[in-house]
Amino acid sequence: MGVNLVKPFSKTFYKTFMNRKVRIEDVAREAGVSPTAVSFAFNSPARLNSATVQRILKIADTLGYAPNPHARALLARSVGVIGILTPQTLPSIFANPFYSAFHEGVGQVCEAHNLSLLTISVSQSLSEAAANAPVDGLIIVGLNERHPEIEVLLRRKMPFVIVDGDSVVAPSVNVDDESGAFQAASYLLESGHRDILALTFELDYSATHTDKVYGVGQRRLDGFKRAFEQGGLPWDDEFLIPTPTSVTGGAESFRGIWASGKRPTALLSVADIMAIGVLEAAADAGVRVPDDLSVIGFDDIPQAKWTNPPLTTVRQPILEKGEQAAQLLLALIANELTGPANLLLPTELIVRASTQEVTHRKD
Amino acid sequence: MGVNLVKPFSKTFYKTFMNRKVRIEDVAREAGVSPTAVSFAFNSPARLNSATVQRILKIADTLGYAPNPHARALLARSVGVIGILTPQTLPSIFANPFYSAFHEGVGQVCEAHNLSLLTISVSQSLSEAAANAPVDGLIIVGLNERHPEIEVLLRRKMPFVIVDGDSVVAPSVNVDDESGAFQAASYLLESGHRDILALTFELDYSATHTDKVYGVGQRRLDGFKRAFEQGGLPWDDEFLIPTPTSVTGGAESFRGIWASGKRPTALLSVADIMAIGVLEAAADAGVRVPDDLSVIGFDDIPQAKWTNPPLTTVRQPILEKGEQAAQLLLALIANELTGPANLLLPTELIVRASTQEVTHRKD
């Protein structure tokens, strides 16, 4: 039964040592059974004589056979992978603690469902990247559903959920950015600050897919403005310092501000990582936080509490955001979503040591 | 030419609105051409009359067609995805700054080659997880090539590179852990410390796939021991405090040590995140670092310099490790690797403020 495995010139034996993967047919031939039997041995062993199953499995193992995941996915219409798509480069995603925490949340539910997580590289077209990705569904961060590239996905029936973006058709998860920003700015105002600058996301006019400014960035700005109005401080767009979303970006903005001669008593930042850069650059420049300058961030990434001084910031539940997004996506894929699912998670001001009343200012 | 798209009962029209993805055949029918023509329109437009291409593309767009990535991958024997496999849960990977930096390095080269990055969930069998993953190759972190589950991959001709693990057949990237650990311990010894405890990785006997202790963990321990020998301090396995690889793990170990009445003058840690937990717990307990306790980490994750006080640690080039691993993997996949490729990257002691001479100790 079955050709002896070690027969020197067995075609299968030969293939095993060539740079070609072993297919189901090779195993079948070597085991003297049909491909069907091999498939059964792997997928429904009960349908086969258990001795046969053993033999097949053993031969498969010897040959180093494993079912081709693409062929499987093609047939099963599912791969066990969900993707995260966001208009940023892969390295900048992984360098960003916000995304680490977000991935952690998504990872929790992936782990529970034994799914893997694909972080998608978007070099050119978003929709193209999405189309080529071997995923069962997508979590799209920082883009609006109405974005032309995203509408394509809708037409393609690719299941996706929107995070940090406007959405009515697709499920979505957002946090109350406006209110968080309002709290942050109000807190500063109430502490007596009247000379405040705001580090904002950059508006990248060249990238049609960057909607940050109309999404999260805009909402945070709206919150700042509302607080200013309410606090009786006229808003001026000159308060805005577009800053790269990174530690070094924040540091550079601080240096730029100081170099220009401006001496605000407080800095509002739309992201903790920028604020951390400010802290660092301020320390280097001998500017004391919070004595000389109050700094307030946004996100409450884990390291916000480790900074020196610990960062006052607006907490958003990043991990939960990831979890909810993943949960929503799985429900969508399983067709278990009845009705709209647009979540709005709360934000909360966390006062730590990087802010203080303006009256304490040394000069 | 081609059925009117909006004809109410066109089969394709119907499908478009059902929950079924549009296939190449649907586009072909609607455009009145063969599937081949549609394929050409997407993949080699030059081979078609440009008017035809336009028409096909337009119809494809209207229908919301995109080639099925699984079918494509099956045929092309490539998906444009590389995977990272490590015997840890997805959330713990993303929560770990070491992996963030590592992913960042891998992400740099992925981005350059327009590849996506799959972080694989390993619930049960490693080899099974690897087999089911739709990837062109794997970066395996923290496991030896000789591990039985990994040997399977070798037989399956799955291209992979080993990181932080022993390897002779597969390409690999390691850092000089032993020497780094030696430097760290020697530094402490030379600073007069004689009462030192070491936070080590946990040995998980239940998980056959956790080789940490025989790999990186063992090498770091070896370095510590050599330094002790050389420093004339007899080594005792009692110095070892197995600690979960997390901030909270480190904090708990600190509390455990203090609760047990031990008062070492210095703590050696095999990972920065554990050391950060120590710093935190020490601050909470009113133990001053470095006055009461010197703490030294390993890895030099980005946040090591932000801790309070900034952490003395052994730097390993994490980002470069990821980069090199990815580069090696791509070369392997492209069959451009001639001869063995086993990289050993250097480590370096970075002295910051969490350590000082023992003579300064207050008691």
Added chain:
DNA sequence: ATGAAAGCGCTAACAG
């Protein structure tokens, strides 16, 4: 208990 045959959706020789 096992196998033959059809087909998942796509691409690429090879014809015409």
Added chain:
DNA sequence: CTGTTAGCGCTTTCAT
């Protein structure tokens, strides 16, 4: 310039 045909590797009725 366009279509026919034959798979890629696997699963799964349906038959035996």
